[in-house]
Amino acid sequence: MRLPLALTALLLSASTAIAAPCGGSFxxxxxxxxxEATAKGTDAATAKAFFAGVQQDAKVLKADRAQGVFQLDFTTFARRLISNDRMKRGQSNASKYASxxxxxxxxHGIAPGVLLAFWAFETDYGAFQGDFNTLNxxxxxxHDCRxxxxxxxxxxxALELYKHGDFDPARTTGAWAGEIGMVQMLPQDILDNGVDGDGDGHVSLKTSAPDALMSGAKxxxxxxxxxxxxxxQEVTLPARMDWSHSGIDTTHPVSEWQAMGVKPRSGKWDAQLPASLILPQGYKGPAFLAYPNFNVYFEWNQSFTYVLTAAYFANRLQGAPVFDAGNPDPGLSGAQMKQLQQKLVARGYDVGKIDGILGANTRKAVQAEQLRLGLPADAWPTTELLGKL
Structure with missing residues (x-):
């Protein structure tokens, strides 16, 4: 089964946000x-027809608050999302839409695996695109003030898409957060990047795989x-190194990683490319070098675990082996993670919301405390660290 649409909770539009009122009477x-629509030039009849049946959806707000899936560690998350069936269908779709x-x-110079992975995770290759009314x-x-x-x-x-004949206020459905189609794009992103990949005169991300894939690539x-x-790229690590060099915010040329004893597990690498060492479950677990293109994934989705899993699955679809899970120290439970975050906040760190999720800010704070306490500074929180704090 497809991962619940909560995966796309943190998808951000490439468009510039504007200040807006919220709350009050719906x-x-x-x-x-x-x-506002008529003030911006939409005729009154069109605006009236577009908004005529809109309703507040309590299920949308409930989904927006449910983020438990992000508490899973990388290995668990990846194994849950990447099945043999998804691998086989990915390979089949690669052949079917080879042109x-x-x-x-x-x-665009984008490998098939990259888009196939998004297509698989967002909608299970188009099979489950969401049944929330998009306008609602x-x-x-x-209206919600979050x-x-x-x-x-x-x-x-969405109103502009409606004017173009590419959005039906009553029938267009998708994810609870408003994304539409096989690769789940927000309306502004469709306006900016929508491509008529099959040449029928419309951008139909729900029904046309060429449209969806070409739009996602753009x-x-x-x-x-x-x-x-x-x-x-998956890598192997030396027995000892300065783990404080790891993390998405620290970048070295591949040649420097090589000098530290980091090696590619498979394939070749470019010694001149900049890269970051990613240790999602600490130095005893899986290890990857993340290149500049990896950062683009965060423009699509803000979840570190989702992004890493999507990038890894793209590699698998391009022929890479299954990652070496290693033998990482056990992670913290959701309750323990919240306790850790509270202790980090008490020490002056900004970890964002205390939500039990190991996000980027929490990782940075963990790494700083590991350094202070003389622990391996790999940004992976353990019960030992929690106890020392």
């Missing part, structure tokens, strides 16, 4: 949207993908 809020992937490679979801999240700056512009982007390209360069 009907008054919708009227305000209609007024589309050839065009993508020629135009967008307006509900724009992230209105992200979702209000998407309402007006979006990655606009987000900064460097053509022809790698994104992630």
């Amino acid at each position: 009907s008054a809020f919708v009227q305000g949207l209609r007024d 589309t992937f050839d065009r993508i490679q020629q135009q 979801a967008l307006v509900t999240l724009a 992230r209105p700056q992200l979702f209000r512009p998407q309402v007006f982007a 979006m990655l390209s606009h987000l900064g993908w460097t053509p022809g360069q790698p994104w992630l």
